[in-house]
Amino acid sequence: MAATEHGAVGTRASTGSARTGGLPIALSLSKRWCATIVSRWRALLGTALAGSAAPTGAAVLPDDRAEATFHVYDGGGVRATGPAVLVRKSIADRVSLSAQYYVDAVSNASIDVVTYASPFKETRTATDFGADWLVRDTILSLSYNRSVEPDYIAEGVGLDVATEVYGGMTTVSMGFTRSRDLVGKKLQPGWIDRALHWQYRAGLTQILSPRWLVSLNAEAVSDEGYLGSPYRAARVFGAAVLERNPRTRSSRAIKLRSINDTSAIVPRSSFRAEYRYYRDNWDVKAHTAEIGVAKHLEPRLIAEALVRRYSQTQALFYSDNAQAETVFVSRNRQLSTFHTTAVGAKLTYTWPGMPAGTELRLTGSVERKQFRFSNFTDLRTGRPYAYDANVVQVVVSGTF
């Protein structure tokens, strides 16, 4: 995240030094190591609070930019469309402020809705604000987001720190987000419940060679409160009942990513491979694998393609049609056993003739997704449920 969003790794021209030497006694070394860390952070925080020192490191803030996009998701009876805009502007080369506005106009006739309710339309809007502060080789990021639907409001604040070490070859990041949801139900005034979320994340990006980058990300999420849907029904002995989910959930995820410059094989191309492992205390385990290629077709045109595979096992209390009364029961298909296969492509064209220091790009991306459920029955046909979805995005972005 830090390496890419902040554009730091691989683009800097630093003269950082490697760590040197070890002492024979590990304990004294550990104290020295701790003292070094403490003094470094004290200096860092002192500088941050004083705000007086010029950035001497080589970490860089994201480019000033403006992006506008229109996105479409269409599949499984759900169609979500809408625009989104992003504006980012730096101040005195030390602080970068950003704002995003995102709209989802949803027309929902999903299998849950057509089975137990009536199709509906609603709009979700999301607003994000962020501030990135460059301090030497470190970027401190503060963010706020708020998402509003007629029956759901979510808001959260986040703090992230990313710092470059080891001569700029390594970027270490960590962050925390605290968010709160208010859950409502149509035709029922007020909020029926709420949910709290804590997200802790850490990342490491490493340059391994002039042509090879790897990164490792880990994230732990804890939830407490209402974690289901007031509209969704479960089936017990064939009868529809309101789902009953636990009020806490805790998950862990780890992701490994590798990006190689493959120009030696195919001119001006790269290859990306990712794998994520996920598990939580609802007993959901998931594997996500994705590979992608990118290539300059001509100086102003970049083409990309990807293949993604996702699979998961069901939650402990998931049942397509429970044959016993249990404390918790859900027929949420996102908690069932299923897999997803996706293929996608993206084209980015850089507009010619722009003034020096500015760029204008037009990007279009399409993705086809197949959802195949193993133990979620389509009650209309009596067969395992499956559907395909298309995702289309068009983006105009300018850096200045």
Added chain:
Amino acid sequence: MRATLLIIASTALLGGCVTLPEPWVKPYERERLSDPIMLVSRHALIDKHREHIHTVREGARGATGVQGGGCGCN
């Protein structure tokens, strides 16, 4: 949890004993890495929208390197 603490403590204790080599990829050797095709993400909005779709339609979450909020799943 105990294993995690042990790993952290061991890393802290042994960290000072290990002599790392000089950074072997010099700044002037990183031209390839700064090419747009080597970036994980070039479009924040596209990535966020894609991540939102995955979070809403799938059971797993986290460790994506993309942050977002909201539900959109009711």
